Amino acid sequence: xxxxxGLLLLLPLAAVILMPWVSRLHRRAADxxxxxxxxxxxxxxxxxxxxxxxxxxxxxxxxxxxxDGLSLLFLVVVNVVAFFCLLYSIDYMNHYDGRGKxxxxxxxxxxxxxxxxxxxxxxxxxxxxxxxxxxxxxxxxFNLKWDGIESALKYxxxxxxxxxxxxxxxxxxxxxxxTLEFAELKLMLAAGSGPSAVFLLAAALxxxxxxxxxxxxxxxxxxxxxxxxxxxxxxxxxSGVVIKVAGIYxxxxxxxxxxxxxxxxxxxxxxxxVASMVxxxxxxxxxxxxxRMFAYSSxxxxxxxxxxxxxxxxxxxxxxxxxxxxxxxxxSLLFLNSGALQYRTHTRDMNEMGGLEHRxxxxxxxxxxxxxxxxxxxxxxxxxxxxxxxLGALAAKQYAVAVLAIFLSIFTLGYxxxxxxxxxFGKLNLKWKDLKEVPLTMSLAMIFLAAQCLLVGIFFNxxxxxxxxxxxxxxxxxx
Numbered sequence: 001x002x003x004x005x006g007l008l009l010l011l012p013l014a015a016v017i018l019m020p021w022v023s024r025l026h027r028r029a030a031d032x033x034x035x036x037x038x039x040x041x042x043x044x045x046x047x048x049x050x051x052x053x054x055x056x057x058x059x060x061x062x063x064x065x066x067x068d069g070l071s072l073l074f075l076v077v078v079n080v081v082a083f084f085c086l087l088y089s090i091d092y093m094n095h096y097d098g099r100g101k102x103x104x105x106x107x108x109x110x111x112x113x114x115x116x117x118x119x120x121x122x123x124x125x126x127x128x129x130x131x132x133x134x135x136x137x138x139x140x141x142f143n144l145k146w147d148g149i150e151s152a153l154k155y156x157x158x159x160x161x162x163x164x165x166x167x168x169x170x171x172x173x174x175x176x177x178x179t180l181e182f183a184e185l186k187l188m189l190a191a192g193s194g195p196s197a198v199f200l201l202a203a204a205l206x207x208x209x210x211x212x213x214x215x216x217x218x219x220x221x222x223x224x225x226x227x228x229x230x231x232x233x234x235x236x237x238x239s240g241v242v243i244k245v246a247g248i249y250x251x252x253x254x255x256x257x258x259x260x261x262x263x264x265x266x267x268x269x270x271x272x273x274v275a276s277m278v279x280x281x282x283x284x285x286x287x288x289x290x291x292r293m294f295a296y297s298s299x300x301x302x303x304x305x306x307x308x309x310x311x312x313x314x315x316x317x318x319x320x321x322x323x324x325x326x327x328x329x330x331x332s333l334l335f336l337n338s339g340a341l342q343y344r345t346h347t348r349d350m351n352e353m354g355g356l357e358h359r360x361x362x363x364x365x366x367x368x369x370x371x372x373x374x375x376x377x378x379x380x381x382x383x384x385x386x387x388x389x390x391l392g393a394l395a396a397k398q399y400a401v402a403v404l405a406i407f408l409s410i411f412t413l414g415y416x417x418x419x420x421x422x423x424x425f426g427k428l429n430l431k432w433k434d435l436k437e438v439p440l441t442m443s444l445a446m447i448f449l450a451a452q453c454l455l456v457g458i459f460f461n462x463x464x465x466x467x468x469x470x471x472x473x474x475x476x477x478x479x
Contacts, residue, residue, distance in 0.1 A: 004044050005058045005065050005118060008075070011040055012111040016104045023100025031090045034103040038083035041110065045075045049466050057120075064181070065118040069470030070257070073321060074249050076467060077328045078113045080452075081240045082106070084445045085233035088336050091439035092232060092343065102142060102231075109135040109237065113245045122170045122180040126163070129213070129246055133159050136242060139234045140226045148229040155222045158212060162219075165209035169202040182258055190260045199259070206254055207268060214247020216306065217276040220299050227295035228348060232339020235291060239298040240332035244324050248305055256309075256475040263312075270310030274401065277303025281408050285415045289348045290338045293419065294331065297374065297412065301327045307401060308389040316392025317472045318464070323385035325467065329456065330373035330382060333449040337367040340438040340446065341423065350419060355428030359435035362443045364424040369450035371420060373457075375413035381456040 015037040023030035048056075048067050055068040067075070086106065093099045112135065115128030137159070141152035174180055176198055177188050189199065212219035223243070227235045255265045280300030287293035301323070308320025340363045341356070342348055357364035373380040376387075386409055393402035437443060456463050 004047055005056060005067055006060065007044055008041065008079075008114045008118065009065075009111060011037060011044070012107045012114070015107050016111065019100050019104040019107070023103070027099050030100045030103055034086045034107065035083075035090065037107060038079070038086040038110075041079040041114075042083050045072070045079050048072050048075070051470075063124050064120040066120050067118065068474055069472075070249075070253065070321075070474040071117040073325065073467050073471040074117050074245055075114065077325055078110065078117070078241045078245060081236065081328050081332045082110045082113075084332065084336075084449055085236050087448075088236075088339070088442050088445035089231075089233045090441040092339060092442055094439075095343065096143065096231065098142075102139070105135045105139050105142075106233070106237070109139070109242070113241060116245050117249065120182045122173065122182075122185075125250065126166060126170060129166070129250075130163065132242060132246055133163065136226075136234075136238065140230045140238075142231055142234070143229070145229075151222075151225040151229040155226045158222045162209045162212035165205045165212075169205035169209065172198060172202040172205070182253070186258045186260075189258065200264075203255070203259060203265060207251065207265070210247045210250045210254075211272065212247075214243045214251070214302055215299055216247070216272050216302060217279045217299060220276070220280075223299065224292050224295040227298075227335070228289055228291040232336055232342065235294075235339070236332040236335040239295065239335060240328040243298070243302065244305075244328065248302070248309075248324060252309060252475060266310045266312045268310075269306045270398070270401070273303045273306030273308075273310050274404065275303070276300060276306060277408055278404070279303075281411055281415070285411075285418075288350055290341065290350050290419065290423065291335070291348050293350075293415075294334050294338060297416075298327075298331055300408065300412065301331065301374065304386060304389055304405065307405065308392060311389075311392040311396045311398065311401075313392050313395055314472065314476060315388050315395055317475050318468055319385050319388030319390075319392055321471045321475075322388060322460075322464065322468045323382075325463070326373065326381040326385045326453075326456065329449055330370045330380075330453050333366060333446060333453060334370040334374070336442070336446050336449065337363050337370060340442055343438055343442070344435050345432065350422040353423045353429065353432070354426050355424070356432060356435065357424040358428050359432055360424075360437050362437050362446060366446040366450035367424065368420065369453050371413075371416040373453040375416055376409045377413065379454070379457045381453050381460070383457060384460045 015033055022033050055066055057066040109132055112128045112131030116125055119125050137152050137156050140155055141148040215223035277300050280296045284293045284296035305320045305323050308316040373382040376382045390402045390405050
C-alpha cells in the first residue's frame with residue numbers, strides 16, 4: 001500500500017515524460033498511454049478503500065506523503081474524473097493539433113492534484129498547487145484563439161494574486177512557528193504557541209487565496225471566462241476537480257485538521273457559501289452560452305459545499321464531502337455534454353440549438369441524467385448530498401439556510417430544464433438536420449459518468465460508508 005502512494009505521483013510523471021516520444025510513433029499510441037495511465041491511477045486509488053480510515057504515510061525526498069480518509073475521497077474524485085476526461089479526449093482531440101502535448105499537460109495537472117492531496121506540509125502543497133496552475137493556464141489557451149488566450153491571461157493574473165496571498169500566509173506561519181509540517185502545526189496551534197492575531201491574519205490570507213482557487217464568490221471572476229474557452233475535457237477537470245482540490249480540500253485540511261476551534265472561520269464559510277449558492281444560480285439563469293451557464297452553476301454548487309462545511313456538524317460535513325464527489329460526477333458529465341454539442345454544432349449559443357435530442361440521443365439522454373443530478377432529484381446522487389446539507393442546517397437551527405438551499409435546488413432544476421428545452425427539445429432547427437452523434441469514446445465517457453450519477457444515488461449507503469464517512473471523521477477530529 002505504501003508503494004502505491006509513490007505510484008500515484010510516479011505513474012503520471014512517467015507518462016508525461018514518455019508522451020512526446022510515444023506521440024511521434026502514432027497518435028493512437030498516445031491515446032493508449034493516456035488511457036492506461038488514467039485507468040492505472042483509478043485502480044491505485046481503489047486499492048486504498050479497504051483501509052477504513054487508517055492513515056498510511058511515506059517519507060521520500062525529505063517530504064512526507066500520506067493517505068487518510070479525507071485525501072482518499074478527493075483522490076478517487078480526481079482520478080476517476082481524469083480517466084473519463086482522457087477517454088473522452090481520444091476522439092475529441094481530432095479537432096485539435098498537438099494531441100501528445102494535450103495529454104502531457106492534462107496528466108501533469110493530475111500529477112499536481114494528486115501531489116496536493118498526498119503531501120503533509122504547506123510548502124509542498126504550494127509547490128504542487130503551482131504545478132496544477134501552470135498546466136491549467138496552458139490548457140485553457142490550448143486552442144490558441146483570442147478568447148482562449150485572453151481567458152488564460154485573466155486566469156493567470158488572478159491566480160498569481162491567489163498564490164501570492166497563500167505564500168504570504170505560509171511565510172507568516174513559518175516565521176512564527178518555525179515549521180510547515182501539518183502534524184507539528186496542529187500540535188503547536190492547539191497549545192497556543194505564538195500570537196493568535198497573527199494566525200487569524202494568515203487564516204484570512206488562506207481563505208482569500210484558496211477561495212479564489214475555488215471560485216467562491218466574490219473570488220470567482222476567472223471561472224466563467226476560463227470554462228467557455230477551454231477544451232471540454234479541461235472544463236470538466238476545472239469544474240469537476242481543480243476548484244475542489246486547489247480550493248475546498250486545502251481549506252478543509254487547514255481549518256478542520258490544523259487550525260484549532262475554527263468557529264469564526266465556520267461563520268465565514270457559511271456566509272461565503274450562501275453568497276455563492278445564490279449569486280451563482282441567479283447569474284446562471286441569464287446565460288445564453290451553455291458553458292458559461294454551467295460555470296456559474298458550479299459556483300452555486302460550491303456554495304452548497306461551503307454551507308455544509310460552515311455548519312460544522314456531522315450531517316453538514318457529510319453532506320459537503322458527499323457533494324464534492326457528486327458535483328464532480330454530474331458537472332463533469334454536463335461539461336462533456338456541452339463539448340459534444342460544440343463538437344458537432346460549432347456553437348455554444350443555446351438559442352441557436354433546438355430539437356437536438358433527435359440527432360444526438362446519447363448526449364441528450366445523459367444530459368437529462370446530469371440535470372436531474374444537479375437539481376437533487378431522487379434517486380440521483382445530488383439528492384442525497386443536498387439532503388444531508390439541509391438536515392445539517394436544520395440540526396444547527398439555521399432554518400433560513402435550509403429553506404434557501406431547498407429553494408435554490410428547485411430554481412436550479414428550473415433553469416436546467418429551460419436549458420434542456422432550448423437545446424434538446426422542441427422543433428429541430430433545420431440547419432442541424434444532418435447532425436450525427438459524437439464518436440464512440442466521447443459517447444462512452446458520457447454514458448459511464450451518467451451511470452455513476454445514478455448508481456451512486458442508488459448505492460449511496462455504501463459510498464457513505466467507504467468514502468464519505470472516513471473523510472468526515474478526519475474533519476470531526478476522529479482518526
